[in-house]
Amino acid sequence: MSNRYLQSLRVLSSAAVLVANLFTLPAAAAQAGVTRTDLQRHDLSTPGREAVQVRVDLAPGVAFGRHTHPGEEIIYVLAGAIEYDVEGKPPVTLKAGDVLFIPAGTVHAAKNVGQDAASELATYIVAKDKPLLTLAK
Template sequence: MKKKNNLLLVAITIIGLGIFLAPGSANAQTGVKRTDLQKHDLNVPGHEAVQATIDFEKGSAFGKHTHPGEEVIYVLAGKLQYEVEGQKPVILKAGQVLFIPAGTVHSAKNVGNEKAVELATYIVEKGKPILTLVK
């Protein structure tokens, strides 16, 4: 029975990740929507750049996760709180930036009174999932 429960948990995680990763999709549970803007191979073998906007409805959050490369964040609107492993939580407003090293566990939450939007640029290993959820 334990094995069945573990398989169910894996299936639910994969489905949830698929919803978040699908371009233009919304994750109704968290109120977070990602819109892909561009994706290009880099001159560094096996790496690519992916750029997307991430919309956070008021009070929404995206839990702990990692990326197979660096993430560069620019807040376009609203106020977002980021929790990055090994650092104190930080709140950023429109016009502020954040760098997240490869493989670092982090999360984001809209702590403002309106919708918040970030521009996320990922410099990642090609062929790997752009995001891995962490318990």
């Protein structure tokens, strides 16, 4: 195969993954009281991996159900009190300034347990060819 053909195939494959993510993530994340704001997305030096940062805002009492990511998630709580339920561990409530590491593929959920809005900065180190978020069954 020619180099030009392979480059075209890579571009089309990347576009297909991007479109799949655009349709999958909003559908999975579209929930009343939950706002996800994409901040940045960059390729890493490891082929097929990328870093993604998202701000997640939760209204008081709102929970984001059980889900997984195709890579690691590093959480920094910006505001409020969020209870994290990570499979295999007891639930933990974190407040502004607290951090949490969630291993790749681990089922987890989050709930704003405070009286005010809560926010987190989520940093994902993930495979580029998979949806960023998959709801657990």
